[in-house]
Amino acid sequence: MSSIAKNYKRRNISFTKGKGSFLYTHSGTKYLDFVQGIAVNSLGHTNPALVNAINKQSKKLWHVSNSFKIPEGEELARKLTSKTFASAVIFQNSGAEATEAAIKVARRYFYSIGQSKKNRILCIKNSFHGRTIAAINASGSKKMTEGFGPKVAGFDHFEFGNHVELKKKITNQTAAIMIEPIMGEGGIKVIPTWCLKEIRKICDNKKILLILDEVQCGIGRSGKFFSYEYANIKPDIVPIAKGIGGGFPIGAVLMTKKVSKAMVPGTHGSTFGGNPLAMSVGNAVMDEIFKKGFLSKVKSNSRYFISELNIIKNKFPKIIKEIRGVGLLLGIQLHHDQTKFIENLLKNKLLTIRAGENVIRILPPLNVNKKEIDMALKIIKNVCKSYNN
Ligand SMILES: *Cc1c(COP(=O)(O)O)cnc(C)c1O
Numbered sequence: 001m002s003s004i005a006k007n008y009k010r011r012n013i014s015f016t017k018g019k020g021s022f023l024y025t026h027s028g029t030k031y032l033d034f035v036q037g038i039a040v041n042s043l044g045h046t047n048p049a050l051v052n053a054i055n056k057q058s059k060k061l062w063h064v065s066n067s068f069k070i071p072e073g074e075e076l077a078r079k080l081t082s083k084t085f086a087s088a089v090i091f092q093n094s095g096a097e098a099t100e101a102a103i104k105v106a107r108r109y110f111y112s113i114g115q116s117k118k119n120r121i122l123c124i125k126n127s128f129h130g131r132t133i134a135a136i137n138a139s140g141s142k143k144m145t146e147g148f149g150p151k152v153a154g155f156d157h158f159e160f161g162n163h164v165e166l167k168k169k170i171t172n173q174t175a176a177i178m179i180e181p182i183m184g185e186g187g188i189k190v191i192p193t194w195c196l197k198e199i200r201k202i203c204d205n206k207k208i209l210l211i212l213d214e215v216q217c218g219i220g221r222s223g224k225f226f227s228y229e230y231a232n233i234k235p236d237i238v239p240i241a242k243g244i245g246g247g248f249p250i251g252a253v254l255m256t257k258k259v260s261k262a263m264v265p266g267t268h269g270s271t272f273g274g275n276p277l278a279m280s281v282g283n284a285v286m287d288e289i290f291k292k293g294f295l296s297k298v299k300s301n302s303r304y305f306i307s308e309l310n311i312i313k314n315k316f317p318k319i320i321k322e323i324r325g326v327g328l329l330l331g332i333q334l335h336h337d338q339t340k341f342i343e344n345l346l347k348n349k350l351l352t353i354r355a356g357e358n359v360i361r362i363l364p365p366l367n368v369n370k371k372e373i374d375m376a377l378k379i380i381k382n383v384c385k386s387y388n389n
Contacts, residue, residue: 011346018045021365021372023351031346032375034364035353039184039216039329042243043288044365050246053284054277063275072279079286080254083225085234088260091274092251095215096130098239099178101253102211103134104268105237105260106176109209112262118175118208122166125157126356128185129178129213138178160189163198170202176209176237177202181227184216187357188324188331196231209236209259215251216329219243220289220366223299223327230326243366248281289366298366301373302327305362308377316384324359328366331359332380341383350379 015031017024021044023033036044043050057072064070077089090105092098103121110118123129126141136144137152145151156174158166160183170177177199183189203210212235217227221243228235236259241251251273255263272278288294306323309332313320319341324331334341338360345352345360355361364372 013346020044020047021368029349031349031351032372032379033351034362034376035351036363036365037247038242038353038361039221039363040242040245041247042219042221042285042366043246044367045247047246047288047367049284049288050248050281053280054248057277057280060276062277063272065271066269066274070274070276070279072276072283073274076274076279076282076286079283079290080252083286083290084238084254085256086238086254087257088255088263090253090255090263090268090270091279092241092253092270093249093272093278094130094251095239095241096132096135096251097270097273098215098241098251098253099129099138099211099213100132100134101251101268102178102213102237102239103138103176105253105255105263106178106209106211108262108267109259110175117173120154120156120171120173120175121211122156122158122169122174122177124160124179124183126160126186127180127183127213129180130215160186161195163195163202166199167202170206170208174206174208176211178211178213180213180215180217181231182217182222182326182329183356184329184361185355187333187355187359188329188361189357190324190326193231196228196233200231200233200235203236211235211237211239214238215241217326219285220295220298221327221329221363223295223302225289225295227326227329244282244285245278246281246285248278250278250282294366298327301368301370302330304370305330305373305377308373309380312377312381312384315381316387319384319387321358325362328362328364328368330362331355332362334358334360341387344383344386345379348379348382350376 015023016026023031107119123138129135129138137155140157238254309323321335322333353361
């Protein structure tokens with residue numbers, strides 16, 4: 001009997017070892033892991049560069065309070081800002097903390113310029129921004145908020161893709177629009193680049209902030225460091241987490257200089273956020289992702305993977321409805337519930353994970369190789385074949 005509460009429906013399988021794209025059970029059974037902790041192990045399991053970084057730092061210094069300077073964090077913040085729109089960073093420990101911090105930054109910005117009435121956040125209905133009380137209310141999904149008491153005020157919602165409704169929902173109290181450029185949990189729903197461009201324009205016209213939640217789709221997952229880069233726009237605030245720690249818990253909120261001015265001493269904090277151990281791992285992840293050719297490899301592997309998945313889709317149109325995604329944030333949408341299909345993939349030693357709209361999420365490590373992609377394709381095809389019989 002497990003003493004862990006049942007808030008997860010766990011599969012009856014556990015692992016004792018991981019290496020690159022693979023996981024191993026106690027008895028040595030090998031699985032191709034295309035979940036990677038849900039886009040967390042961006043460089044695969046026990047990546048030597050990360051093992052080295054954590055080993056080295058663990059012998060020097062683990063944790064000091066944020067009331068002292070932390071050079072490892074200064075370095076990671078410098079890396080994050082030099083590669084992106086941002087000029088300031090606040091470190092956290094998780095995605096939900098990062099999205100909450102993003103909301104706080106947006107509100108505090110308007111407060112600091114004497115417009116404290118502007119404090120409402122406009123989000124896509126049934127999006128995903130984490131599991132804290134505020135974040136579930138931002139997500140606006142009944143499944144997540146039900147039974148958790150009074151609604152947290154200050155959130156409005158619009159339906160995915162409905163720009164008319166989006167414009168209508170903006171009032172003189174709206175501080176920011178917060179969206180995932182690629183909705184991960186929701187079913188790998190990609191917001192088209194023209195749409196992101198339009199939303200940026202709307203924000204400019206209405207003088208509100210644009211928060212892009214890159215917790216799942218960021219850190220190279222899309223083939224660019226941030227997925228919004230495909231739209232050639234600049235956000236005001238970006239929460240990140242998952243991939244930046246490569247398996248070590250790190251969250252952060254990135255912001256422009258303009259809004260960062262509002263975050264004066266005492267406005268926000270985190271005991272663990274940005275500690276030397278976490279930061280040294282984050283620095284190693286950044287160095288790997290920005291190595292020459294790394295992101296172009298993600299893109300070429302993605303092109304190959306998507307085109308091969310579409311070939312399978314065309315062979316089995318009664319099973320697969322659509323192939324979705326960008327980079328290595330991919331989804332196979334089925335016509336019917338995906339539970340059984342995911343189980344069959346697992347039986348064939350391929351690990352995947354569900355998302356909304358009958359989607360099977362495929363999240364290989366960013367440094368996956370073609371041979372491993374071929375292994376996955378073969379398993380997916382075989383499972384499709386077994387359905388046709
Ligand atoms: C996973 C996720 C979060 C929450 O991250 P946690 O680390 O689980 O708190 C927030 N936003 C998006 C888009 C996510 O995918």
